[in-house]
Amino acid sequence: xxxxxxxxxxxxxVLSILAAAAVAAVLAVLALQNNMNxxxxxxxxxxxxxxSYSTFRLGGMVKAGSIQRSSDSLKVTFTVVDAGGAMPxxxxxxxxxxxxxxxxxxxxxxxxxxxxxxxxxxxKHDETYMPKELKDAMAKAHEGKQVEEAAAAQDKMP
Amino acid sequence: MTPExxxxxxxLAMLLALAQSVLPLVGAWRGNRALMAVARPAAAGxxxxxxxxxxxxxxxxxxxxxxVQYVADNSNLALPWYYRIAAVxxxxxxxxxxxxxxxxxxxxxxxxxxxxxxxxFASRVIAVMGLIAVGFLAFIIFTSNPFGRLLPMPGDGADxxxxxxxxxxxxxxxxxxxGYVGFSVAFAFSIAALLGGELEQAWVRWARPWTNVAWAxxxxxxxxxxxxxxxxxxxxGWWFWDPVENASFMPWLVGVALIHAQxxxxxxxxxxxxxxxxSIFAFSLSLLGTFLVRSGVLTSVHAFASDPRRGVFIxxxxxxxxxxxxxxxxxxxxxxxGGKPFKVVSRETAxxxxxxxxxxxxxxxxxxxxxxLIGDALNLGRISVGPPYFGFLFPLLMxxxxxxxxxxxxxxxxxxxxxxxKQLLLRAGIAAAACAIVAAFFVDGQPKAIAGVAALVWxxxxxxxxxxxxxxxxxxxxxxxxxxxxxxxxxxxxxxFVAGVLLSESLSVTxxxxxxxxxxxxxxxxxxxxxxVHHTTGPNWTADQGVVTVTRNGSETTVMHPQKRTYPxxxxxxxxxxxxxxxxxxxxxxxxxxxxxxxxxxWALRLYYKPFIRWIWAGGLLMMLGGLVCATDKxxxxxxxxxxxxxxxxxxxxxxxxxxx
Numbered sequence: 001x002x003x004x005x006x007x008x009x010x011x012x013x014v015l016s017i018l019a020a021a022a023v024a025a026v027l028a029v030l031a032l033q034n035n036m037n038x039x040x041x042x043x044x045x046x047x048x049x050x051x052s053y054s055t056f057r058l059g060g061m062v063k064a065g066s067i068q069r070s071s072d073s074l075k076v077t078f079t080v081v082d083a084g085g086a087m088p089x090x091x092x093x094x095x096x097x098x099x100x101x102x103x104x105x106x107x108x109x110x111x112x113x114x115x116x117x118x119x120x121x122x123x124k125h126d127e128t129y130m131p132k133e134l135k136d137a138m139a140k141a142h143e144g145k146q147v148e149e150a151a152a153a154q155d156k157m158p
Numbered sequence: 159m160t161p162e163x164x165x166x167x168x169x170l171a172m173l174l175a176l177a178q179s180v181l182p183l184v185g186a187w188r189g190n191r192a193l194m195a196v197a198r199p200a201a202a203g204x205x206x207x208x209x210x211x212x213x214x215x216x217x218x219x220x221x222x223x224x225x226v227q228y229v230a231d232n233s234n235l236a237l238p239w240y241y242r243i244a245a246v247x248x249x250x251x252x253x254x255x256x257x258x259x260x261x262x263x264x265x266x267x268x269x270x271x272x273x274x275x276x277x278x279f280a281s282r283v284i285a286v287m288g289l290i291a292v293g294f295l296a297f298i299i300f301t302s303n304p305f306g307r308l309l310p311m312p313g314d315g316a317d318x319x320x321x322x323x324x325x326x327x328x329x330x331x332x333x334x335x336x337g338y339v340g341f342s343v344a345f346a347f348s349i350a351a352l353l354g355g356e357l358e359q360a361w362v363r364w365a366r367p368w369t370n371v372a373w374a375x376x377x378x379x380x381x382x383x384x385x386x387x388x389x390x391x392x393x394x395g396w397w398f399w400d401p402v403e404n405a406s407f408m409p410w411l412v413g414v415a416l417i418h419a420q421x422x423x424x425x426x427x428x429x430x431x432x433x434x435x436x437s438i439f440a441f442s443l444s445l446l447g448t449f450l451v452r453s454g455v456l457t458s459v460h461a462f463a464s465d466p467r468r469g470v471f472i473x474x475x476x477x478x479x480x481x482x483x484x485x486x487x488x489x490x491x492x493x494x495x496g497g498k499p500f501k502v503v504s505r506e507t508a509x510x511x512x513x514x515x516x517x518x519x520x521x522x523x524x525x526x527x528x529x530x531l532i533g534d535a536l537n538l539g540r541i542s543v544g545p546p547y548f549g550f551l552f553p554l555l556m557x558x559x560x561x562x563x564x565x566x567x568x569x570x571x572x573x574x575x576x577x578x579x580k581q582l583l584l585r586a587g588i589a590a591a592a593c594a595i596v597a598a599f600f601v602d603g604q605p606k607a608i609a610g611v612a613a614l615v616w617x618x619x620x621x622x623x624x625x626x627x628x629x630x631x632x633x634x635x636x637x638x639x640x641x642x643x644x645x646x647x648x649x650x651x652x653x654x655f656v657a658g659v660l661l662s663e664s665l666s667v668t669x670x671x672x673x674x675x676x677x678x679x680x681x682x683x684x685x686x687x688x689x690x691v692h693h694t695t696g697p698n699w700t701a702d703q704g705v706v707t708v709t710r711n712g713s714e715t716t717v718m719h720p721q722k723r724t725y726p727x728x729x730x731x732x733x734x735x736x737x738x739x740x741x742x743x744x745x746x747x748x749x750x751x752x753x754x755x756x757x758x759x760x761w762a763l764r765l766y767y768k769p770f771i772r773w774i775w776a777g778g779l780l781m782m783l784g785g786l787v788c789a790t791d792k793x794x795x796x797x798x799x800x801x802x803x804x805x806x807x808x809x810x811x812x813x814x815x816x817x818x819x
Contacts, residue, residue: 005499006499009499009500012502013510016510016511016514017514020514020515020518021518024518024521024522024551024555027551027554028522028525028526028551031546031547031550031551032525032526032529032543032547034546034547035543035544035545035546035547035550036529036533036541036542036543036544037541037542037543037544038539038540038541039539039540039541039542040540057540057542059540069752071752072672073672074670074671074672074749074762093670094670094747094749094750094762094764095749095750097722097730097731097732098729098730
């Protein structure tokens with residue numbers, strides 16, 4: 001059947017859409033694979049779940065009294081805890097305004113031995129809000145134990 | 159008593175919205191003119207009651223009526239009056255009220271200016287606007303009542319989130335919502351066209367300025383948001399590929415595609431189905447934007463406290479709107495097809511390519527933004543997609559757009575000719591290459607910066623060559639009609655924007671340092687001297703204020719005062735100091751004192767030197783201006799008969815008619 005101009009034009013349009021979609025899909029999948037960051041809690045890291053990721057996000061509460069600043073540089077260390085684990089974190093730079101004791105934070109970085117070296121630290125944006133994914137991740141790791149209680153329990157540990 | 163009147167006004171508005179949507183739809187279906195005539199008065203009545211509700215809430219804020227929960231939550235006695243007004247849309251309930259108010263502004267304008275459209279079509283358009291209003295009013299009344307009481311009434315309220323106490327944030331939401339909601343007009347047009355089973359080119363012409371204005375507002379809102387993030391979040395970044403930002407960016411991208419597709423449909427009758435599809439997506443993504451920001455399902459650097467239960471309502475609403483309109487599209491789209499054929503080398507093809515790139519870019523952003531939700535649903539774990547995903551794919555998709563942009567206007571409708579394009583390629587290409595070589599010496603051979611200069615010259619020379627061609631070949635008075643001028647302005651804006659992005663990203667110097675009073679840091683030819691921190695107070699905050707003196711070659715450039723503010727309820731907020739300039743910004747933000755008990759000692763400071771960063775927003779504002787100028791074209795308003803139209807087309811020998819290409 002000979003192609004009339006309308007059909008030919010439609011075919012061109014459809015083919016170019018398909019080609020663009022295919023290229024875009026391949027690129028998107030590649031870029032996604034390289035840039036997916038998993039969110040893990042300290043206890044998940046300690047149970048070895050982080051072994052397969054070079055970079056991941058660590059979420060939990062800042063243990064009260066654990067924030068230690070270096071006196072001559074911007075280096076700061078603190079401990080992130082959840083109900084069943086604790087993880088020392090090292091960060092060089094300026095912390096967000098809302099970063100303080102018992103605050104939920106998400107740090108992006110990698111493991112260096114037993115320490116977590118963060119390249120970015122985010123604190124929650126207002127007092128009543130905990131990021132949903134963090135809440136879920138912590139609930140999942142500990143079947144409903146109260147995070148606040150856990151943090152308090154951590155404080156009492158020697 | 160007054161807040162209850164507000165509640166009542168909202169309920170009455172919803173009943174009128176029901177009348178505005180159902181009756182004219184039935185009327186248009188049955189051919190009953192009396193029912194169709196209900197549309198306009200019902201829309202006007204709804205607008206009156208919504209405006210009343212909005213006014214009552216604003217009045218409650220101005221009068222410190224803390225017996226209203228929403229007022230008590232978002233303001234206090236110390237909050238200045240201008241931020242009390244801004245507080246009306248500072249949280250969930252009020253921002254929805256603003257949404258519906260703006261929808262009514264658009265509907266009333268639509269009702270007033272649509273007198274020349276066929277009655278059946280106009281009543282369907284207004285009815286679709288009414289349906290949207292019903293959905294949002296129901297959402298407010300049933301899940302997010304801003305007039306809920308708080309008894310006993312507290313003596314003072316809480317506070318407006320300090321991050322929102324900024325001029326940029328005052329304008330950002332209304333502008334953004336004007337854009338979001340403005341796409342509802344194009345959406346209503348498409349749905350009305352699908353319902354009627356026909357789409358006349360004249361109607362598309364009439365719809366174009368509405369889309370342009372909505373898109374211009376959205377551009378303005380995004381620019382304001384970006385500037386706010388830069389000045390207020392204290393990191394000196396202007397775009398983070400954060401879910402909340404992506405939410406406003408997706409409708410913008412589809413909006414760009416829609417504006418260009420509408421031009422093709424109006425001028426040539428082609429791409430009708432595509433135009434309709436784009437207008438459905440532009441509005442659906444606007445709804446999704448509201449959903450993403452307000453439901454709290456995604457973790458975002460500036461996610462505000464919100465209630466996921468409300469998300470369920472918006473999700474259901476979204477499903478009905480998207481599902482319903484796509485179903486209608488599938489059933490009726492074949493009826494509205496048509497248009498003139500075009501060759502491979504033609505303006506249609508150029509516009510189609512840009513359309514595809516923008517649509518794919520929007521899809522890419524959508525995938526990256528929603529991927530954490532998909533991963534969650536498939537039990538892949540808690541995933542977030544990092545900015546490098548967007549930072550890699552987006553420039554890749556926009557590269558062909560930037561390269562092809564200068565050719566677009568030179569191409570003719572239907573069939574273009576190659577020699578003109580070769581000439582353009584040669585001239586603009588040589589200019590861009592020459593400037594890039596010169597620039598390479600000034601930017602230490604930084605490839606990104608060189609690319610920025612080349613892109614700026616390529617786009618600017620391309621646009622100016624076309625402006626010159628018009629000047630030479632067209633008679634006086636017909637050279638630059640508003641539509642043409644708007645297109646040229648917006649395209650120049652693209653060049654300025656691209657140059658701003660590439661130059662500021664490659665040449666910025668950012669340093670986080672520890673500084674004791676008297677110490678100096680050398681950054682980008684400037685010397686920043688830290689002169690210590692003292693205490694200061696404002697209308698509703700106290701602050702540690704730093705003094706940083708900036709000198710260049712020994713002469714003082716400026717004295718900057720970054721602050722670390724503390725608001726009444728203990729919220730801490732960094733207020734960065736910015737010394738703005740055409741070619742560079744200097745940016746200083748206070749971190750924290752090295753010793754919390756000694757604020758007069760050493761501090762952590764962020765010192766930034768940001769060249770050409772203002773060009774990013776200047777480019778955005780030029781695009782906005784282009785959209786607005788374009789919409790003022792007389793051609794969109796005067797209704798000409800088909801015969802006169804054909805005569806005008808024939809008279810234009812060049813066929814390079816006024817185009818918002």
